[in-house]
Amino acid sequence: xxxxxxxxxxxxxxAARAVRAWRVQRAGTGAVAGLVAGLxxxxxxxxxxxxxxxxxxxxxxxxxxxxxxxxxxxxxxxxWLRPLPTARAAHELDLRAGLEDRISTALEFADDPSPMAxxxxxxxxxxxxxxxxxxxPVPLRPAVPWLVAALLLxxxxxxxxxxxxxxxxxxxxxxxPETPGDDLLEAIQLEKERLLQAGDKExxxxxxxxxxxxxxxxxxxxxxxxxxxxxxxxxxxxxxADEEPIELPPPPxxxxxxxxxxxxxxxxxxxxxxxxxxxxxxxxxxxxxxxxLTSKLFSGTRAAKALNExxxxxxxxxxxxxxxxxxxxxxxxxxxxxxxxxxxxxxxDMLGGQGAQSARLNNPSDIESQGxxxxxxxxxxxxxxxxxxxHDQQHSFNEFLKDFVKDMQGTVAEAAMGKxxxxxxxxxxxxxxxxxxxxxxxxxxxxxxxxxxMKRSNSDGPSEEPMGGDTGSGGGEPGEGPPPDxxxxxxxxxxxxxxxxxxxxxxSSGGQTSAGASGAGTGDPNAAGGRSSHLQxxxxxxxxxxxxxxxxGTGSLPPEDRKQLFDRLARHKVQAGLASxxxxxxLDYFAQAEELIADEEQLSPLFRDYATLYFxxxxxxxxxxxxxxxxxxxxxxxxxxxxxASAVP
Amino acid sequence: MNAHPTPPLPDLTPxxxxxxxxxxxxxxxxxxxxxxxxxxGCLMGVVAGGNVLLEGVPGLGKTLLVKSIGExxxxxxxxxxxxxxxxxxxxxxxxxxxxxxxxxxxFELHKGPVFHHVVLADEVNRATPKTQSAMLEAMQERQxxxxxxxxxxxxxxxxxxxxxxLEMDGxxxxxxxxxxxxxxxxxxxxxxxxxxxxxxxxxxTGDTPTVEPACDGPTLLAMGKLARDVMVKQAVTDYAIRxxxxxxxxxxGAPDITTRYVRYGASPRAAQALLLAAKIRALLxxxxxxxxxxxxxxxxxxxxxxVILNFEGEAEGIPADHVVDQILKSVPR
Numbered sequence: 001x002x003x004x005x006x007x008x009x010x011x012x013x014x015a016a017r018a019v020r021a022w023r024v025q026r027a028g029t030g031a032v033a034g035l036v037a038g039l040x041x042x043x044x045x046x047x048x049x050x051x052x053x054x055x056x057x058x059x060x061x062x063x064x065x066x067x068x069x070x071x072x073x074x075x076x077x078x079x080w081l082r083p084l085p086t087a088r089a090a091h092e093l094d095l096r097a098g099l100e101d102r103i104s105t106a107l108e109f110a111d112d113p114s115p116m117a118x119x120x121x122x123x124x125x126x127x128x129x130x131x132x133x134x135x136x137p138v139p140l141r142p143a144v145p146w147l148v149a150a151l152l153l154x155x156x157x158x159x160x161x162x163x164x165x166x167x168x169x170x171x172x173x174x175x176x177p178e179t180p181g182d183d184l185l186e187a188i189q190l191e192k193e194r195l196l197q198a199g200d201k202e203x204x205x206x207x208x209x210x211x212x213x214x215x216x217x218x219x220x221x222x223x224x225x226x227x228x229x230x231x232x233x234x235x236x237x238x239x240x241a242d243e244e245p246i247e248l249p250p251p252p253x254x255x256x257x258x259x260x261x262x263x264x265x266x267x268x269x270x271x272x273x274x275x276x277x278x279x280x281x282x283x284x285x286x287x288x289x290x291x292x293l294t295s296k297l298f299s300g301t302r303a304a305k306a307l308n309e310x311x312x313x314x315x316x317x318x319x320x321x322x323x324x325x326x327x328x329x330x331x332x333x334x335x336x337x338x339x340x341x342x343x344x345x346x347x348x349d350m351l352g353g354q355g356a357q358s359a360r361l362n363n364p365s366d367i368e369s370q371g372x373x374x375x376x377x378x379x380x381x382x383x384x385x386x387x388x389x390x391h392d393q394q395h396s397f398n399e400f401l402k403d404f405v406k407d408m409q410g411t412v413a414e415a416a417m418g419k420x421x422x423x424x425x426x427x428x429x430x431x432x433x434x435x436x437x438x439x440x441x442x443x444x445x446x447x448x449x450x451x452x453x454m455k456r457s458n459s460d461g462p463s464e465e466p467m468g469g470d471t472g473s474g475g476g477e478p479g480e481g482p483p484p485d486x487x488x489x490x491x492x493x494x495x496x497x498x499x500x501x502x503x504x505x506x507x508s509s510g511g512q513t514s515a516g517a518s519g520a521g522t523g524d525p526n527a528a529g530g531r532s533s534h535l536q537x538x539x540x541x542x543x544x545x546x547x548x549x550x551x552x553g554t555g556s557l558p559p560e561d562r563k564q565l566f567d568r569l570a571r572h573k574v575q576a577g578l579a580s581x582x583x584x585x586x587l588d589y590f591a592q593a594e595e596l597i598a599d600e601e602q603l604s605p606l607f608r609d610y611a612t613l614y615f616x617x618x619x620x621x622x623x624x625x626x627x628x629x630x631x632x633x634x635x636x637x638x639x640x641x642x643x644x645a646s647a648v649p
Numbered sequence: 650m651n652a653h654p655t656p657p658l659p660d661l662t663p664x665x666x667x668x669x670x671x672x673x674x675x676x677x678x679x680x681x682x683x684x685x686x687x688x689x690g691c692l693m694g695v696v697a698g699g700n701v702l703l704e705g706v707p708g709l710g711k712t713l714l715v716k717s718i719g720e721x722x723x724x725x726x727x728x729x730x731x732x733x734x735x736x737x738x739x740x741x742x743x744x745x746x747x748x749x750x751x752x753x754x755x756f757e758l759h760k761g762p763v764f765h766h767v768v769l770a771d772e773v774n775r776a777t778p779k780t781q782s783a784m785l786e787a788m789q790e791r792q793x794x795x796x797x798x799x800x801x802x803x804x805x806x807x808x809x810x811x812x813x814x815l816e817m818d819g820x821x822x823x824x825x826x827x828x829x830x831x832x833x834x835x836x837x838x839x840x841x842x843x844x845x846x847x848x849x850x851x852x853x854t855g856d857t858p859t860v861e862p863a864c865d866g867p868t869l870l871a872m873g874k875l876a877r878d879v880m881v882k883q884a885v886t887d888y889a890i891r892x893x894x895x896x897x898x899x900x901x902g903a904p905d906i907t908t909r910y911v912r913y914g915a916s917p918r919a920a921q922a923l924l925l926a927a928k929i930r931a932l933l934x935x936x937x938x939x940x941x942x943x944x945x946x947x948x949x950x951x952x953x954x955x956v957i958l959n960f961e962g963e964a965e966g967i968p969a970d971h972v973v974d975q976i977l978k979s980v981p982r
Binding site: 091094095100101102104105106108109112114115116117119120123124 | 662663878879880881882883884885931934935936937938939940941942943982
């Protein structure tokens, strides 16, 4: 009997072998996977039992040992039992054996009677005796790393467990010690019995007392232990810092919102208008506020004036004392008079400047005449003239302050209303010096020009006012001022004609006037040196002046101390040649005004800034510094700055 | 309608198929040196009844190859040099008014070069689309229409077209529809050193080899019929289909290379070509069944001209063969 070469049997057998080989491969793969999984599970169980302190390696860790043993056959069984179609196995056999789909095609067309199908089956049967087992090996090599890793994990876990816990019984709990003192009581009881047997009742009684004390101590100890236990039980665990929640109030939900609450709580246009009006109202000073501010300014001004008058009195007194002493000496011998006269003339030359000095030195007769006039002049009248000049300065500045306050009212009101400040940039001139000019002219006619020219400047120019601002500084010292007929020389030598005594703006050259006046008062031969000396003197006086001004607000300086302080200041000023009352008055006034502005909390920021800038711009010290600086920088031949008052910033 | 009579086909076995195919290859290789894959691809196209597009620089022996195949198959051969002024009638032929011996006038059909078994369309991309469309009907329908008269082309009939990939100025690239009608697209590479030596030895001596007929038309048709009987299991058919589907970027599961560089995927003709060529290859390999390897082996010539690259692919110069290779890697067997 010959077998049909186109029979499907060998092909089906080859496919069956492929199925079997593939199942074996799957079972092996499943076993390896089960082993890896079992090792991992065993490691996990070992950790679990170690953590739960399960007793014994064989009892508690039995699942650990059994896990791999169970999972290995389970994985193999699953791999074997997985469904595996024959066609798929045949296809896999074709692929792995390189049969070019012969087996699978023949199986698929097993029932095809066509010649080509038959031919194909014959062709497939020729290669169907392939050994399928080597084609489906168990993939141990890819599983080796997994096996090693799992085994190491298990060994590490178990090893750590064996190292730190051998699996023996846990250590027995420490027995609670007997009540302390029981052994002592027992010993006392034995001793007591022994003493009673010996007939020592006294000793037995002592032992009874001792045993009683021991029992008390025991009771006390128990009580203390109980209290400690109760206290520990009551004390709550301290909460962790990081676990303490910060409870915030819950935001109101829409449902919690009051339905009656109007929606107009939102900002509306009316609210904005009201807010704007409120802001404008806050910025605008009322009449009452402005009146109060004005009152404070004037009160401060009056206080400063009173203080200055008091201080000026001391200065005059000191100066008068100095002049009296000189007069007493001048009316001595003729030689001494001539010597004093020469010295005074030298000082006056220093006051007038180099030009005046040269003119006087070239005319000895004039010098002698001037010296005689000076000697015979009425010193009390000069002192009075100086005082009047200072008073005029104060009065003119008070007038200026009135204008300033009015101006400030309008400016602040317009600024608060959002309008353009019309007064901004407006020139505000202090007419104090002009007012003083008339009086000074009258004083000059009466021979008081020397003191009357103090702090004065002429805005009309030198042709209309021959006595320049710098020429009047001689009033600082009545006895040292130049004679009236030499005023022109003084003016031509040093003065800056046409400069205002007080300029509103810092850039104004009028600031030079006060400095120049002060410089002249020091008797410096040149203007620049006089200014520098004056500034230096002011710097030296700043400490005592600040001390005095600091007492103005409280008024707590005792009269005696004030008198001493003023005397010291006056003496210092006279000795330093700084008896320029006008400067001092202005300085004190400005300091008082600035202090008032700085301390007044009710002032609006706009007004405060404006006033601060205003006073800062017209401060004599600043102008003096600027004048000194500009004088230092300016060459002697350079023209004098303009004489017009500047505008308000 | 003028139809050629179909001769009775001889019964062939796979073994005979392989022998005949081998004789044809040997005969062609008597003249054509090298180009083994090109020769086999052309013969596979001939057996499958398809048309082949050869792409290569001039001077590599493309015309010689096609002419040798025609001679080896004992088939008539015609060469058409495509130029821009070539008209469809120059390919298909036309009817002329002729005067008979009686003085009467009648239309007489003058057939064009397309009425041959083997037609070489040289530099097919240099003709106008109108002329190319005349070839289109002949390639696909195996018939031509001349002045309303439809004429069947001789069987077997196949067209081998060539095009130069370098000189693209003044050319009319074949549209995708016409490209799809080519069974294979074969790349003609420059010959190797050994091939060049053989070429010089054969062409510069007095003993010039000639092609001997190794097959005839009926045998060729029988070979084609046998190839269609090759067994193909469903998994292999599905594999060919999945390859074609993987070339479509708009379908789910398309590989990255397709979604990135392919504009249009292969048509169902591609699956037909894959499967038919796989069968022929299986016969040539001595098997009666087509396998996955057969499909994969002929994927390049069957798919490279059917995978249309997008702008990015063209800009980056991605070869179509690279796309096909990536598709082969991405589709499991």
